[in-house]
Amino acid sequence: MLQIDLWKRVLIWALCAAGLFMALPNAFYSRVEGVNDARAAIELQGATAELTDQAAGWPSFLPASLVNLGLDLRGGAHLLAEVRVDEVYEARITALWPEVRDTLRPLRSEVGTIRRQNAPADELHVKIGNPAGMQAAMAAVRALAQPVVSLTAAGEQDLTVRGQDDVLIVSLSDAEKLATDERTVQQSLEIIRRRIDEVGTREPTIQRQGSDRILIQVPGLGSAQELKDIIGTTAQLTFQPVISRTTDGSTDAGIGEEVLPSLDESGVFYVLEENPVVTGEELTDAQPSFDQNGRPAVNFRFNPSGARKFGDYTAENIGNPFAIVLDDEVISAPVIQSHIPGGSGIITGNFTVEESTNLAVLLRAGALPAGLDFLEERTIGPELGADSIEAGKIATIVAFAAVLVFMALSYGLFGIFANVALILNIALIFGLLSLIGATLTLPGIAGIVLTVGMAVDANVLIFERIREELKTARGPARAIELGYEKALSAIVDANITTFITAVILFAVGSGPVRGFSITLGLGILTSVFTAIFVTRLIIVMWFERRRPKTIEV
Template sequence: MLQIDLWKRVTIWLVCVIGLMLALPNAFYTRVEQANDAVAELVTKGETQERLEIAGQWPGFLPSGLVNLGLDLRGGAHLLAEVEVEDVYAARMTALWPEVRNVLRAERATVGTFRRQQGPDSELRVRLSNPDGMSRALQVVRELATPVVTLTGAGANDIEVSASGDVITIQLSDAEKLASDDRTVRQALEIVRRRIDEVGTREPTIQRQGADRILIQVPGIGSASELKAIIGTTAQLTFNPVVGRGSDENAVPGVGNKVIPSLDEEGVYYTVESAPVVTGEELVDAQPAFDQNGRPAVNFRFNPAGARKFGDYTAENIGSPFAIVLDDEVVSAPTIQSHIPGGSGIITGNFTIEESTNLAVLLRAGALPAELTFLEERTIGPELGQDSIDAGKVATIIAFAGVLVFMALSYGLFGLFANVALIINIGLIFGALSLIGGTLTLPGIAGIVLTVGMAVDANVLIFERIREEIKAGRGPAKAIDEGYSKALSAILDANVTTFITAVILFVMGSGPVRGFAITLGLGILTSVFTAIFVTRLLVVMWFERRRPKEIEV
């Protein structure tokens, strides 16, 4: 009959209270958001009176998780970028040249002298003075090849080496190009994510689209140009041997060299070797600091491999200059005074404190492996976002009020019980979104509005079943018990199929579709819980107190 164990009653009310407590911060969204930001700044930037006051706007003993607002609600920037994967081919050939030079130098007695030749960026061409040694040259160069580490490229090598007359041509194999393209896009995706995370934006959407494109959506940022400035800065740091210094921008650098300007000295140009000694990819840390003269600078530290290469180079080239190159500009070109074994150093220049801090952030995030071409950019203003929020609120309130009135008129007191459960249901949805850190989008609001309508379906099935039992002559207690037990299978069937649809939408969809699927799926779970457990508990508590001889539904 109508009996619910005490532990079940406590569990039901505990779930409701916890869910509503988790949803509570969303009723004070701006205040809680400001308090959360202040708490984060207290950790990263230290205590100030202003930060302490803002952090105190929301009690620390209450939950502070918020439902993140999506791009269409908060406003922000949308970018679609294409990764220029071909750039990596040229970089690979440039990095391979020192290795090819070393192995050929060891075979100079057989191959004679050799010189790098001009050619496409994706190829490395070397001319031998002694064509009779070509077979040996091909053999030692091919030994530099390594297997392609992918399932599709199994059994293939990363480079292809061929000869034409006295010229060796080296290029990436087709299997390696495919693998390289995939790695490049993945690396670019991760670096873009790290750079945006460093700035502290909320819930950005950064995902791969197709073979070589990246979708970037960041709520709350001022404009698309601001977002491009964050992710489009290359911040590529290299340490290159210096060949010469002069004032002629158009000087012929020679094969394997390049001419780049000085960052601080106007009209000064350095000729450096294209192949760097160490790159920013081998950095493990970069922090803003001050040099011995109290000027802003950046301290850096290499990983063990980079530290070893840096230490070997400085040990072998004491008295020679080397260039610290940032984005194809020479930041400084000091002379190596002694062996630097620790793998750490400092970048000095005419930086402001803000510039040194930003440079450290970009260096920690790493260099983009290839250039990004922005195919699409949109700035969604906060006014448009506020319009979406207001429209969503109106739609939700109208739907909510309409359902409440219908249930009260159709089922009387039992309809009021269903309405209480419906209010709890909405609170549980927002509590669950806050708990999992979900993002609410405009389609997500549509999912909530749909849930409001669907949430009473289970109660309608139960109440109609109770009506039928009363018409069949059952007593009040028996009618209520039979109504809940016999309607349960229909409720579960209907909601399980809808939940499966929501899961498929989430797995197969992206962006707005996922936002709709999340709120729909959570709404189904909370609706079933409130209909089967909360409404029944309210009815049982009322029945135990009143003990009516007959009931009207």
């Protein structure tokens, strides 16, 4: 008999009500979006009268989660960046020289004098005065090697050491280079994500492509250049000893030295020691501020390790200049007036308020481990997005209306029941998209349109099966019950295969393909729920009320 337990009825209607409740904010998209922006601004900047009024534009007891619009619907910036992983090899080798030098110094009686030689960027060449001590030197330097941190390189060492005449050559092993590449790209991904999140952009797409490329899509930005300004600098901050100052940019730097231009003073260059005293990696915080003259500046603070090194250096070098270097430019070279304990300080320069704010964001998010080459950049205007949304609306409305008319003409009253379930189905899709914070793209709209067509397939199978059962002279209650039972296996099989396809598309696809797979997958789940449970509940409630002797499907 047609019976559904009370708790099941309550659960079905509760799920439908929850879906409608979660989808509600999307019916007032612009209003709720403005409220969300105001609430986020209050958390970051504090409350103002204008923000408080704007934040009150949507009741706090109602949900405020929206379906995020993707790049192709909202407009925004698109970048494809390649990570310069070779720079990391050079930085590792440069940082290795002091350690190698200190390791060989106790062996001078065997190896003689120690001098660094010019070499390729990914190699360290050390000339020793006594070639007979090469084996001892190689053994000592090999002791510096560490196991490679990688699941695929167990037992490998990170350094290779060899001798060539009187030159000791140290380089990174192939296994270490592969592990370094992986770490560098993953670190770059995370830092880019933190930098973009710091400025409050909505639902960016940041994902790896290939071995050393990163795709970055940020809806709502005005241009690709604006996005490059946020992430396009490595923000490598170092504090380096100053050897001399010159106006000749062609000055040859000695081994272990480098010549860098001044950011503020045109035509001025500084000769610096290559190894920094402290790096930006040891920063724990950076905030925009103003100096004693009211000019924009950036306050910074080091972690305990950086604070100790910074304090020791300033105590030992009072009266000497030191350079604050940002991305290979000297932004300031003050003379140390006194010991600076506590590990905090201020960076001054010819900044605007916006520049000091952006610099603080970059430093706070951390330095990119390597530079980026932008291989592709595009700006998608909001007008194109508005056209896409309008076209998507038209396609959805046309498909929706056509399905409603077809079902009503083909199956009469039962078709109207299916149409009610279809309307709930669309609401449930938007409710789920809002709940998980999904991003809706133009292919995602195509997935919804496809779902509208697919959503009635299950009802068609059920209704056709009920027709077959009515032809065997069964009563209407038994025909309806058998129709649902016998159509269930076909419905489940068809939708499982489609759902598997959606999962595969999500797993191997990216960007637009994923947007399509998400809406398709969610649409399958909601359409099966509405066809098997919601329409059946509606039919049972109608049947219990009317008790018809015969039915027409």
